[in-house]
Amino acid sequence: MAPVANETTAHADGRVGRRIENYTAFWQKDISKEDTQDTENRLSNYVDVINGYYDGATGLYEYGWGTSFHFSRYYPGEGFYQALARHEHYLAFKMNLKPGMRVLDVGCGIGGPAREIAQFADVQIVGLNNNEFQVGRARKLTKKAGLENQISYTVGDFMKLAEKFGENSFDAVYAIEATVHAPSWEGVYGEIQKVLKPGGVFGVYEWCMTDRWDPSIPEHKEVAHGIEIGNGIPEMRPLAKARQAILNVGFEIEHEEDLAERPDPIPWYYPLEGDISKAQTLWDVFTVWRMSNSGKFVTHHGLWLIEKLGIVPKGTWEVGETLKIAADALVKSGREKLFTPMYLVIARKPAPN
Template identity: 70%
Template sequence: MSSSAAAPLNDGRVQDRIENYSQFWKKDLQKEEDKDNKNRLDQYTDVVNGYYDGATGLYEYAWSQSFHFSRFYKGEAFLASLARHEHYLASQMCLRPGLRVLDVGCGVGGPAREIAQFSDAEIVGLNNNDYQIHRARKYTQKMGLQNQVTFVKGDFMKLSEQFGENSFDAVYAIEATVHAPSFEGVYGEIFKVLKPGGVFGVYEWVMTDDWDPSIPTHKELAHRIELGSGIPEMRPMSAARDALTSVGFTIEHQEDLADRPDAIPWYYPLEGDIRKAQTFWDYFTVWRMGKSGQFVSHNAMWLMEKVGLLPKGTYDVGESLKVAGEALVAGGQTKLFTPMYLVVSRKPKA
C-alpha cells in the first residue's frame, strides 16, 4: 500500500491506512520472516500512521491525552503519575524559560502542554499524523497555550531538512522514537537540529539486556509488542545506547526506571484488576483495561464501525491493542521489556 493511494477522511485520518494496518504482520506471529520485518521498516510511515489513525481515540478514551507509561507511588492517582513522569524528564533536562524545545512524536500534545506549564519553555511538537495534530491544536487552544505550544507536521527522520541544523536548545521524545526505522537515523537527526551544548532526553521503548532473540518465546514477545503498538521493529537497550554515542552524543545519565523496586509496577493499569486501583477515579481507567471493560468497548467499536460512526479497520486496531496490553504486562513481569529507558544526552559544544 502507498500513502498516495489512500483515501483521506475529513478529520485527517486515512481510511486505507487503518484498514491495512494489520496486514503488515502475519496472524501467526511465529511465521514472521525477515522480509516481513523489512517491509514494516521500509513503510514505517504507513505502519505508524495506520496504527494511530485507528488507535488515537481509543488511547484517549482508555488512557489519557498523554500516550505513555509512568512509575507509581502508593496511593498516587493515575493522571498525577503521568504528569510527574513528564516533570521528571523536564527536570533531568533542566528545561527552563527562554529555551526552544522540540517534542519528537508529540501525540495529541498532552506531555507538551504539561511540560510547557511546568518549565515555561517554548515547545514545538512534531507529528507526522494529521489527525493527532488536529486534536493537539484543539486541546492547546482550549487551554490558552497556543502562543507557547505549537504543532507542526513532519517526519522525524528528516528533522534537519525541515528545521535546519542548530535550531533547538533541547529535544525530548517520550516513547516515540521506537517507531523510527532505526535509532541511528532518528537520533542522528535530533543531533543535527540541536544547538551545540544542547540536551536530548528520551524515554525509550526497548527490550532489556535480559532479552535474547534466539529464544523463541523472547522473540515472539517482541513481535506481539510490535503488532499491538504500531512498532516496525523492537530493539534491545544496547542498540539505543550504541546509537546515541555513534551519532555523537555524550550520555550524561541513563537508567531503566522500570527496574526500580517500586511497590506498584508501571504496568498495573493494563492488568485490569480494579482491586489495585490507587484512587476512586482510577477504578474507571483500570476497568477499561480489564476483561469486562474490553468486552464493552470492543463490542461498541464493532457496532459503531458497522453503522459508519468509526472508520473501517478501527475494530481490528482495537484487537491489536488487546495483544499489546497482554504482551506489555508479560514483558514487564519478566523484565524483558521496558517503556522507560531514560537517557539524558548532550551534543558537545565543539
C-alpha cells in the first residue's frame, strides 16, 4: 500500500511535504505492473492522492494556466483567458443562474471560476475544496478582487457535503473538471443531490473517457493511465458511467453534450501542444511556449533548482514531471477523441408535486 501523508511536515501555507513526496507512489510507473489493488488503493486514499497532487501542482498550474484550472473551446483569434471565462459563463448561462441564488462550487480550485461566475451571474458562491493550500490562495485572490462579501471558501470533502452543509442548502451546484477525482461518481453526485433544494440545478463539466475508448486495447489503457498519474485522478472512467450515475442518484437530465465533439477548428488541447504558431493572440505565445520543448526545459531545471533551494516543498519537482506525462496523454487522447474534459450535463433535482 502506498504511504499516506505525514501531517507533521505541514507548511504554514497548508501544503504537506510528505504528502507531495508520496504522490507518485500511488501508481506503478510501468503500466504492465498496475493491477486492481493499485486502483483500489488510490480510490480508498483519494484524499491523499488529490492533496498530494495539488500541494505540488497548484503553483505550476498558476504559472502555466492562470487561476482557472480547466480546459475550454476556442474561437479563431480568441485569447486564452477570454476562452476560459466564456466557458465559465456558458455553464452559468445553461444553468440559468439568477441574482441572489446561493450556489456551491464543488472542487473550487483557487477560485478562478467562482470569481468569474459570481460577477457574471450576480450570485452568492460557496467554494468547497479539501486542499488547504488552494483554499488559502482562493481567499487571498478573492479579497484582492474585492469579492470576499460575495464568495466564501471552506475546506471540506465533497463526499460528505450533506454532513458539511445540511440537506436542501443550495439553489444550484456546479463542478468544473473536479468530480473526476471522486472515488465514485454516484457518491459525489449523490451528495450534490442531497444539498440541492428541491427543483435546484446541477451543472458539471466532467472528465471522462469517450465511447471510442476501449480499456482492452493496451494503447487506450496506457493513455488513461497517463491522464490519471499526471492529473491526480484515482481512476479514469467512461462517459456512459457518468451519465448513468447522474440518473442513478435521482437527477433529471435537462441537457447533455460533449463539447469536445463540436467541429471546432481549434482543438481544446492546443495550448498543450507547445506549437507557438497556433497561439491565437500575441499574449498567448507565452502560454503556449511553456509547453514547447524549450519551455519544458526551463521549467524542468528551474523547478529542480528552487526545490533544492527549499523555495518549494520537496517532491514538487517530481509532481511537475508527471504534468509532462499528463500533457502528452491529453493531447494524444484528444486527437484520437478517446477522452473529453467537457462532458456538459445540466440536471435538476425533482421538485415535489
